[in-house]
Amino acid sequence: MLLLITFALVFLRAIQQQNVIHGHYTAAIATSYAMAVAEIGLITGIVTTGWPAIPWVGTGGALGVISAMWLHRYLRSRSKHWKIKSTKNANH
Numbered sequence: 001m002l003l004l005i006t007f008a009l010v011f012l013r014a015i016q017q018q019n020v021i022h023g024h025y026t027a028a029i030a031t032s033y034a035m036a037v038a039e040i041g042l043i044t045g046i047v048t049t050g051w052p053a054i055p056w057v058g059t060g061g062a063l064g065v066i067s068a069m070w071l072h073r074y075l076r077s078r079s080k081h082w083k084i085k086s087t088k089n090a091n092h
Contacts, residue, residue: 002045002053006060007067009038014068 008009012035019028 002042002049002056002086003063004062005041005045007064009035009042010061010064010066012064014065015072018058018068018072072087 012031016031016035018024019031042057046057049056054067
């Protein structure tokens with residue numbers, strides 16, 4: 001269970017980073033709540049498990065960040081015309 005919770009939390013953190021970079025305000029709000037749920041689940045699991053949680057948390061985190069990176073690049077490559085709504089200057 002810790003592996004899945006950590007996977008979800010780290011995946012969401014990586015997605016949240018992309019939300020911030022690309023100015024996705026609505027997605028950032030929704031992702032924040034999902035991160036809160038995963039964070040509380042992870043803390044609860046670690047308190048219950050103790051030090052033996054290390055390999056599960058480490059593996060879940062590694063798989064979560066790799067998956068988020070892959071998904072982001074996959075979605076970006078699927079469409080050359082993928083428009084990102086942002087308040088940033090278009091020249092940046």
